[in-house]
Amino acid sequence: MINIVAGIDAWYERQIKAYPHPNNRASEAGHQCERFLVASRLQPEMKRLHDLGLQRIFYDGVEREEKILSLCKKAGFVIREQQRPFEWKEFHLTGRIDAKVEDGENLIPLEVKGCSPNSFREIEHLPPIELIKSKKPWVRRYPAQILLYMLMDESPEGIILFENKLTIKPIQKEYYLEGEALDYAESILKKLERVNDYVARKELPPASQLEDCTSCGFFGTLCLEQDFGEGFDFIDDEAVEKDLDRIEELTPAKEECNTLYEKIKAMFKGKPTTIIRSKWCIESKKYKRTIFDIPDDIKMKFTKKIECWKTNIKKLKEEH
Amino acid sequence: MQEKRNDLVPVSEEVIVTDPEILSVEKPIPIEEAIKGIEDKLVYFQKIKHLCIKFTNPFDWVLQKGVPYLMESGTQKIAIPFGVNVDNVEMRTEWAEDERGRYAIYIVKGRAYSRKLNREVWDEGVCTERDKFFAFAYGQWKPKYEIDIASIIKKAHTNFYNRVIKRLLALTSITKEELKQAGIDLSKLSDIDYSSKKDEKLPSKPKGRPPKEVPPKRPFDEDKEKEAKRGQIMDFCKINNLIYAEVAQLFKVKYKREFANASLDQLLNYKDYLQGQKPEDLRKEIAEATA
Numbered sequence: 001m002i003n004i005v006a007g008i009d010a011w012y013e014r015q016i017k018a019y020p021h022p023n024n025r026a027s028e029a030g031h032q033c034e035r036f037l038v039a040s041r042l043q044p045e046m047k048r049l050h051d052l053g054l055q056r057i058f059y060d061g062v063e064r065e066e067k068i069l070s071l072c073k074k075a076g077f078v079i080r081e082q083q084r085p086f087e088w089k090e091f092h093l094t095g096r097i098d099a100k101v102e103d104g105e106n107l108i109p110l111e112v113k114g115c116s117p118n119s120f121r122e123i124e125h126l127p128p129i130e131l132i133k134s135k136k137p138w139v140r141r142y143p144a145q146i147l148l149y150m151l152m153d154e155s156p157e158g159i160i161l162f163e164n165k166l167t168i169k170p171i172q173k174e175y176y177l178e179g180e181a182l183d184y185a186e187s188i189l190k191k192l193e194r195v196n197d198y199v200a201r202k203e204l205p206p207a208s209q210l211e212d213c214t215s216c217g218f219f220g221t222l223c224l225e226q227d228f229g230e231g232f233d234f235i236d237d238e239a240v241e242k243d244l245d246r247i248e249e250l251t252p253a254k255e256e257c258n259t260l261y262e263k264i265k266a267m268f269k270g271k272p273t274t275i276i277r278s279k280w281c282i283e284s285k286k287y288k289r290t291i292f293d294i295p296d297d298i299k300m301k302f303t304k305k306i307e308c309w310k311t312n313i314k315k316l317k318e319e320h
Numbered sequence: 321m322q323e324k325r326n327d328l329v330p331v332s333e334e335v336i337v338t339d340p341e342i343l344s345v346e347k348p349i350p351i352e353e354a355i356k357g358i359e360d361k362l363v364y365f366q367k368i369k370h371l372c373i374k375f376t377n378p379f380d381w382v383l384q385k386g387v388p389y390l391m392e393s394g395t396q397k398i399a400i401p402f403g404v405n406v407d408n409v410e411m412r413t414e415w416a417e418d419e420r421g422r423y424a425i426y427i428v429k430g431r432a433y434s435r436k437l438n439r440e441v442w443d444e445g446v447c448t449e450r451d452k453f454f455a456f457a458y459g460q461w462k463p464k465y466e467i468d469i470a471s472i473i474k475k476a477h478t479n480f481y482n483r484v485i486k487r488l489l490a491l492t493s494i495t496k497e498e499l500k501q502a503g504i505d506l507s508k509l510s511d512i513d514y515s516s517k518k519d520e521k522l523p524s525k526p527k528g529r530p531p532k533e534v535p536p537k538r539p540f541d542e543d544k545e546k547e548a549k550r551g552q553i554m555d556f557c558k559i560n561n562l563i564y565a566e567v568a569q570l571f572k573v574k575y576k577r578e579f580a581n582a583s584l585d586q587l588l589n590y591k592d593y594l595q596g597q598k599p600e601d602l603r604k605e606i607a608e609a610t611a
Contacts, residue, residue, distance in 0.1 A: 017547055020554070020579065022568060042565045045554035048470040202563060214396070220477035221470050224409035224428065228396075231403020231436045316374045317503025 012055045020044035024192050026086070026095030026152075030132070030144030034191065034205045038198040039218050047217035060165075064114040068163055068170070069099055078102035079110075086152040091192045092199075097149045101159065109149040109158040113142065120164040120171075127300055128160075128173040129181045137212045146175050147185040244313065365490040368437070370502055372398045372489050378508035381499065388494050388509070392478055395485045403435030404485060411473065413559075416448070420461065423449040424559070426473045428480040432488045441488040445480025447472050465551040469558055549587040550579060553594065560599040566606045567594070573609040 022041060031037055039046065050058075073079050082099045100107040115123060119136055126134065131143050142160055150158040158175040175181055198205055207223045216223070264282065268274060273283045349357075380394030390398075399406075409430030416425055429444040449455060454475070455467050486492055500506055557564045568579050574593075575586050582590075594602065 018551075018554075020550070020564060020568070022565060022578065042563055045558050045564050046470050046473070048474050049468045199565070202566070217470070220474035221411075224411060224430065224477060225407050226481075227405045227407075228399040229403060231434070232401040234436065316371075 009052060012052055012059065015059065016049050016052070016055050018044060018047060018049060021094070023087075023092045023094045024195060026093060026145050026148040027141065029093070029148055029188050029192060030141035032137075032140070032210055033208060033213075033216070034195055034198070035207055035223065036216060036218060037191075037195045038204055039222050041195075041199050042202060042204070043222065046221040048221065050217070061114055064163065064165075065098055065112045068112045068114075068161060072101065072161075080107060086149065088148075088152050091189060092196050093148065093152070093192060095145070095149060095152070097153070100153075103157075106157070107153075107155070109146060109153050109155055111142070111146050111149070111158075111160045112163070113160060114163050114165050115139075117164055117166040120162060120167075120169070123162055123173070124171055127303075128175050129184060131173070132184065137215075143175065143181070143184065144188045147177070147181060148188065150175065150177055151185055151189075247313065248315070369490045369494070369498070372402075372491055373494070373499060373502035373504060375401060376504070378505050381504065381509050383509050383511040386496075386511070388496055388499055390482070390486065390491060390494070392482060395482050398489055398491070399485050402437060402489060404432055404488065405435070406430060406432045406481065406484065409477075409480070411476070418450070420450075424469075424472075425449075426476040428473075428476045430480060430484065432484040434488055437488075439488060441484055443480060443484040443487055445476050445478065445483055447476035447479060451475065463548075464555065465548040469555055546582065546584055546587055549584070549591055552591055553587075556591070556594055560602070562599070562602065562606065566610050570606050570609040 021044070024037065024041070028037060028040065069079050069082065079099045079101055081097070084097050084100070086095045086097065087093070097109050098112045099110045101110045102108075119134075119139060122134060122136070123131065123139065129143055132140050134140050146158040146160050150156070156177045160173045160175070161170055162173065163170050177185065194205075204222065207225065209227055213219050213223065213226065219226075268282045268284050270286075271282075271284055273281065275281050375397050376390065376394040380391055380397065381388050382391060383389070407430065409428060411426060411428045414425045414427060415422055417423070425446060425448045427444055427446050429442070431440055431442050433440040449464070449467060449469075449472060451472060454472055455462050496506055499509075553567065554564055556562070557567050571579060571582070571590055574590070575582065577586075579587075597605070
């Protein structure tokens with residue numbers, strides 16, 4: 001029998017290529033690591049090729065972009081200047097915008113991205129500029145990309161259109177060249193200036209340890225060292241061990257207790273006070289709770305993150 | 321009178337040391353104590369080994385011909401609790417030759433130190449351009465320009481990390497029994513054989529009517545060839561310690577255009593030109609072009 005999967009994968013493998021570039025790229029400008037940005041220009045040959053899995057995702061991205069833009073056209077939007085290249089000589093910056101969408105007399109830069117349900121959930125609830133704080137390194141780069149296109153196009157507005165790969169639900173994140181977004185765009189340009197200085201001197205910036213270092217194409221070729229941190233504390237405290245053992249013993253009972261409590265609550269909700277076998281009394285009282293029904297856009301303005309501590313207790317594997 | 325003989329060595333008075341302080345040497349450790357010390361250390365390392373395995377899960381292990389092998393994911397998990405720092409890492413290239421010609425051997429060497437164990441180990445990892453995983457596919461060796469050198473260097477680096485961290489944490493020669501004792505479910509371990517996939521033949525093409533004539537060369541093939549030539553130039557840079565960006569600049573000076581817009585002929589000529597030059601002359605020329 002013919003093996004379709006092997007054939008497709010062999011085709012994907014043939015598409016895996018490196019694209020050396022002499023300039024900074026808008027799509028990479030948001031990368032945290034300056035060493036990566038300089039090395040990409042000076043020593044692209046030292047960057048490991050991406051794997052088959054990532055190639056499948058890249059290919060899907062290209063196809064998805066086509067599909068979404070065609071959908072926009074079907075929905076009546078005027079899409080122009082697809083894949084228009086940009087160059088900003090002062091910053092040695094180039095890029096290729098997905099498209100521009102007509103809004104009255106204005107043409108707004110538009111980037112189209114497909115994302116996993118997991119990333120989509122995160123993106124959906126973050127304000128546009130907050131994507132730079134995403135847990136996913138590739139998501140953190142999106143705002144810089146659209147903001148640079150907006151600067152190069154002298155357009156005060158820009159849109160990133162995300163599509164959930166599972167539900168096909170779209171959301172749009174709107175960017176304006178003002179406030180925090182403008183400050184961020186300026187910080188990116190300053191970073192590119194530093195990168196250009198290093199490139200001119202043909203030097204690599206010192207390596208910095210970032211959380212996503214190990215997945216970088218230069219890790220193991222240009223960045224060889226890694227510090228795994230201070231390590232855990234190993235203590236020999238019998239009392240703490242006893243407490244933890246006790247927590248383990250009680251956990252099933254706690255779960256059973258919660259289940260029974262929920263069962264009783266559901267059984268007697270809204271019923272008059274009930275006495276059970278002259279032993280127990282169950283009351284169900286109505287009370288009023290104050291809630292604040294705030295529209296999402298207003299709630300978002302008052303959202304802030306505070307630091308907290310969470311303690312997880314995990315048991316190491318049982319010995320046999 | 322007896323004649324003085326010149327063939328005899330003059331004798332000097334022997335000095336005998338009698339000072340007890342000079343004569344005293346460190347008392348030898350009784351053999352029982354020395355053995356006890358070694359046994360204690362063995363128990364200690366056994367405990368570390370046991371604990372390390374507990375930080376992993378079955379998917380961090382594979383069986384190679386029935387012997388457990390800890391993969392990179394597992395090594396990384398174990399390095400964190402023991403505060404491992406890998407430093408003084410250097411990469412060097414050596415050359416060897418076989419019936420297919422000259423090939424590079426990449427060697428990564430360095431140190432791993434554990435803050436928790438206060439122990440350090442030096443080691444090295446190696447990978448060559450003859451590594452089957454990267455250079456051999458579908459029953460044949462790949463041409464040099466199709467091999468991703470950066471991946472080979474990375475493998476040497478990964479090999480170094482795995483070796484040095486495993487040695488540091490006494491994780492060499494793990495048996496199935498030890499995994500089982502530390503709570504690893506052996507049934508979840510996969511048994512791998514690297515040779516099988518690489519020896520496969522190319523996937524068969526769907527059967528159909530054979531073409532009547534050879535189709536003309538499409539632009540796609542030309543692009544592929546361009547990519548290949550560019551790959552060769554990249555390799556050339558790496559081998560001769562030249563910076564790709566500078567070589568690209570020289571190309572720009574010579575051909576008045578970027579690599580990306582190069583024709584196949586230009587790339588071929590340029591590759592031949594680079595290979596015909598001595599690296600030191602080329603470096604001078606590049607410096608002039610980029611000045």
